[in-house]
Amino acid sequence: MIEVKGVEKRYGLKKILKGVSFTANKGEITCLIGINGVGKTTILKAIMALTPFQKGQILIDGKPIDKHSFEKITFIPDSLTMLPNMTINEAMEFMKDFYTCWNQKRANELLGFFRLDPSNRISSLSKGNTAKVNLLLGLALDVDYVLMDEPFSGIDLFSREEIANVFTSHLIENRGVIITTHEIGDIEHLLDKVVLLDDGLVTKEFSAEEAREKEGKSVIDVMREVYQK
Amino acid sequence: MKNYLQLVNFEFNRIAKLFTVLLGITFVAQMIGVVVQSRSYLNMANEKMYKEMMPQAEFLENFGQMSFLQIARSSWFFGPIALCIAGVAFYIFFIWYRDWIGKNTFIYRLLMLPTSRLNIFFAKITTILIMTFGFVAVQLIIIPIEMLVMKAMVPDEFRLDMGVVEVLTTMPELTLIYPSSIMQFIFHYGLGLLAVSILFTGILFERSFKWKGIFAGLLYGGIAVIVLILPLLLHEFVLNSYFYPIELFVLEIVMGLIVFAASIWVSGFLLKNKVTV
């Protein structure tokens, strides 16, 4: 379980996070929803120790993050973090060199799944294919938790569909997934848990199926209630 | 350790191109220098001896033989060296900032590697060292080749042959790069390494706290320099030249090690707790 407890963060004088708390379970897809600039990406970065925060605590399976955690949890930012002059093969080689949890078999499977040519140079890829390589490099790690920042934004419809298929496959089975998005659109029925963010705070944290079962409300219904209050 | 070596290999591959280009420029420019200098000497000799009918002995008496020093003093020779030094100086900063700039910010990947983040620091400082010593070593290899070219161009009677060591020791500018004793070597390059470690710490302060970080970095640099020269200051102004030179030297080395250790510790702390992507 990933536990975010009362995290506060300032950039200069501006408070970005004002005490964010929520949990994300292993084996579930948790979605952080909020308009742009609400601090979704900052939360993911804070979980990965990529940016400091002033107050609060983040635990991964009960422990604060350390260097060994990166074999258990990975982050797929909204742009590919590999050198542009590398080929996909070289990027995979890099991952294999550093991560013991790198799973080449799964990487090959993903190459096929996304129909990518591993000899292609990263700088020559289309936007959609770049996003797919980005996903590949994260998902081919045998980690328990995967954080994805806006995996659907700014890419073409068909790439989007292909990426959405990842969420219905064994590639994320039994893992804990946190994704951020500013529009839930067509992925609504893929989510297990929803965390609504507004103005640096969690305004609601709920199970999507429970909201449907107990209140007959869709995720969007709940969002409408929360944001239009 | 394995991760550190992999990172060094990786970082070095990233500068391999720049490194090769600079070496290429050095080689080509210095070779041109050898040819140009030799030619102009020979042209002058021809002019004096065949146009002005000056006897060879008189020419040699007036103008002297040509030695490698004439080449080594020309900007054809020093220009590229200065360029390489500038290259290293530039890369001390760029080796960090390149990871933050651009669409594909590689720093995410580096900071998420399942290894101590201090390894990134060590790998980068090692790369700077390798780059520096690479230039120094290749220059040492190039000089004899340039001497051969000069030998081939200038006839024996007009030439004053010198060994590589002779050239290096007679030029004070070159003794900076090629110190004549082990002590000097440790002193020069130790100081260089220390400077790089302090700069790295300053850069990490900036990367952690942005504008405020620049001041913190400058402050850190200032304190580091003061701590480093503290024995010298005490020796000079407080203790009335109390130390023997060798004592002072040892003290300086100790202070250097302390500042180096502090830079590593502070950098490690910043990378682990404060740095932001």
Add this chain to the structure above:
Amino acid sequence: MNVNFNNRDPVYLQIVRYFKEKIAIGELEPGQEIPSRRELANRMKVNPNTAQRAYKEMEEQGLIYTEKNHPSKITTDNKILGQVRTELLVEAVDQFVTSVRSINVPVEELLDLVKEKYTENSEKEV
């Protein structure tokens, strides 16, 4: 297996319902093997947890059964199969009754009309 999910009913229950419909019309036969959870998630475009939950629900309701190391199969229990049919029927009739009640027609007139429409439709289909 193309299902258009609505966003207001639990996805796992919508899957269960889909299976019930297929059982009721005989498209899925008693004892027939059904896709694995993984395959189902993939084909129905839901997340594997939801597929898992749907299968669990169906197992609890006795609609499917799983023997060790074998794929799950549709139940052969006639009582349960009958129940599924009744359940769907009752549910549909309930809905129908609710909407018709507001019009306030006498039950005989309604039944005649139902009879007429129902046979007319099935004749058309034949």
